[in-house]
Amino acid sequence: MPDNSTLIRRRFDRAGIMLAGLCALHCVATVLVVSALGLGGHFLLSPEIHRVGLALALIIAAVAIGWGALKHRRAAPFVTAMMGLTFMGGALAMPHGSGEAVLTIIGVALVSIGHLLNLRPFVKSA
Template sequence: MLDRAISPIRRRLDRAGILLSGACAVHCLLSIVLVSGLGIGGEFFLSPDIHRIGLVFATLIAAVAIGWGALRHRMAAPFVVAMTGLTFMGGALAVPHGYKEAILTIIGVALVSLGHILNLRHSHSAACMERCGD
């Protein structure tokens, strides 16, 4: 019974993770255009603090939503894909600002987002099987 009440929360966290991943990718691309193309906003857009804070939020949301989902539906794929993405995002913090950082970050957020999507699909499949008795 408790799991049924908690499932909507986990789905919301997965959706928030997808939204956060998309916002991060847009931030990366916009930063490259604004800073290198127009020379504005470097102090704000390229601040390492933004990337660190984003990684903390992404890690927390993924840990709760995907970790919870992995325990619930016993599927490792969403967890492995998301953790690989978080590793890429962490690696992006270790390289200087520029195209290498953007590439690592975009790969990372795409994988984290894919992990959340897989998690949503697995939770939907598990709920269908539960209702149908399979």
């Protein structure tokens, strides 16, 4: 049975995956809604949403992925999540549009994969 610290870390990983999913949904919905209907651009394209989302992703990844890396000493979750956060940060530097959405979706996918790798039990090679 996992100890309390492992359970807390797993909750952070799950929260990170959920946040990444919401971010991807936001990107797709923004492109579709603003492009197709011209609605919600002032709110959905707000830079504050993207900055807050990246800040939350950084905090959750730092706790969950960092904690996991210290515990199980595997580089893959950490490297994968950091690559994803780099894509997400790069997306902030781009003008709104499909390029920004693509970078963000690549980033959140990589961060989610990092969290999933972090959740996998450590298996020692024989």
